[in-house]
Amino acid sequence: MATTKGAHILVIPHTASGHIIPILDLTRHLLLRGMTISITLIPQHLPLLQPLLSAHPSSLHPLFLSPPKPTSISSKFPILNSFLASDDHLDQIVPWFRSHPSPPVAMISDFVLTWTHRLSQLLLMPRIIFSPMGSCGFSVFCTIWRDSPENVTGDENLTVGFKKIPHFPIYPWWQISRLYREYRRGDPDWDFFRSELLESLVSCWGLVINTFRELEGAYLDYLRKEMGFKRLWAVGPLLPEINSVDHLGQMGGPSSMPIHDVLTWLDKWQDSSVVYVCFGTHAVLTRKQKDALAIALEISGVRFIWCIRDQGAADGDLMVDEFKDRVGERGLVIKVWAPQAAILKHPAVGAFITHCGWNSTIEGINAGVRMIAWPIEFDQFINAKLLVEQLGVAVRACNGRDNVPDPNDLAQKLVQSLEEKGNGVKGGTSQRDLHELIKMLNEFGGC
Template identity: 40%
Template structure:
């Protein structure tokens, strides 16, 4: 293995970031690269599926830094333990690993010749420079989001992006426009910080490090986002940008939570499969990701809308803790399960999302439009009914709805509460119709499958990436 190029892989500890990067790591290892993955102790178990299937991959386990700003509760090492508001504190804390990484690098008999790290770890660009090696940035999101971020960062007058305004990105293909609410949450957070706030520096370092990195890798595919990838290539002045997705998030998903109702849900879906021609694609899957919680009023409105819509559904949600309940987050209203018995299934906790989406009875996915959910819906060929709320979700929704015609938006907003009757109408009408969107997402599914097959665009980009890394060893 000493003759193989060695790289250090550094994931950001959030499920939606880690799982696709671990799958990419598996692909790179099977193409002959020597891999060391850096994790903190409590995140090691997430690597178990990868390490058991590929024992040649090594690990670098470093203690989670104890000091950070903003502070993190003791024992927390993954965003799932504190929610999305923990992104910036964990970004800040992980920068404390810089000196231990340098010490490990200098003492290693065969140190890595490149570092591949998540785009939330922009500070690793400077770390790589100190070690005299290039940094490859991994985007667990898409090229359109990256292009929007880059354009926001280079606005000639940042005051253009303020609440109550709409920004048109004329430099981007199709000139997309977003209002303040729809902008990426990380940027809005950055604008709310004063220059003296340490978190301001964390985000500044992130953006500068990403745009300056030697190469970029996206969990996307050319037929989905090629025009935005080409825009980034032109802007960067080099072609070391690779679309390698959709990465198989389900294949390496850690099973931290026990799901005891799988034997109930899948047979329940089976009863609507091939019963008659009207039953295929008749079930709506409802899920807003592993991190997002709805407020009590939102949960009540959604439950009422599902009841009023008369559609069959599977609703999976993350149950709130007692503390979150006291903060106004909600759970399924009392009596709802009994009211919809036979027509709907409600599951608290983790579910096998890929298996549910791929079931022939499922024809719609009510989703927050997080990137991993978007890709899983595309791979399954299931139309999305979007409820974008924050982060990258409005950007992803625009890509699917306006540019690819593979989804519809039925509501939007993080704090807003839908009118149940109106939401029910949109759900029922979309599930009964949605002809254009159903065709559009199935076309994307075929393109995604072709991209990942031998000789496809994502498979070819993986080979190109490995070749570029191998060239580093020859220099």
């Protein structure tokens, strides 16, 4: 329960599910400590906010924004539309701010939203950026855009190394973020975006990141000392509340099975005897990959929950129906969305096949399950390398959009992962960082 009246803060999330869910949990922590929050969102995300609105009706205020019109750059590279925006968002927020009787004293905005740098200049407001990525992934992201490595040979297996980053990570070119690999030196649009991104990063007042020192301390030190983020708070793990999974599920769409039925099915099995399989909200397996995974699950004999989000085609539905008939009671197939946070925390779950998105990564670590890494894109390759080679809490299953695992090898890893106990990593410093962040924000408001 909040005991004091805190400062008024403007929170600006990026709309992608992997970004908005952790920043909503950060918002929850701020509200619980007495802060007033105005948060921008689009109407379709209102259900995600509903639990917080119900719990904090007088201190949480949604500010609905219309989608930005494409710019000349975002028309060429559509993924950049929400990053750069146009003047639309500024035209909506600035008048709201200037007419507000008690406007926000600081903003927390997603790090990819480069337009919030201009907003902070117009409003003369300190801007703290939020990274839903871990500090290892964020270190690589910042470094690659700053140092601009090139692949003049066009060889997708060309390796890129980062000597200054702890543990000197090396990746083949095809595992570097697609957003960066589409960059072409000399393209004026990309040169503009790069300068906008770097200016947005270096000009921020501080950085909040969804991790904790016990997990990624070396990378937090790198970001502070080498990348210049002098004010840095690691406040993770930011996790969806178990009792709000009904609302969080609306991000991925309706589930084919009620949450109660999923947990009741898990209650039937002994501890650490079930494998959970999920590839996040965006990653899509090819038919060959799904077939290999299905064979591995079938021949392994393990109990499992498989969340499949990419159904729709008739052959895909047929494949799932036939597979369910073959595995019978020991397998549960859920279409579209599953209550991941609740599943991972259930004692029956002992292993997790994951695409290694950071939210899934940190949920798996927090639950203490053994992970089987199958990264598909973006920072997932970085996270997988961290899990397997440095933390030792995962084994590799496969890599990339097109590679297909050997079903027999994968089946063996499924069995072995249930036999090995996961290594949970718990953070004790994140509460201290959160306290320091809130103290600093309140100082802006004179609280």
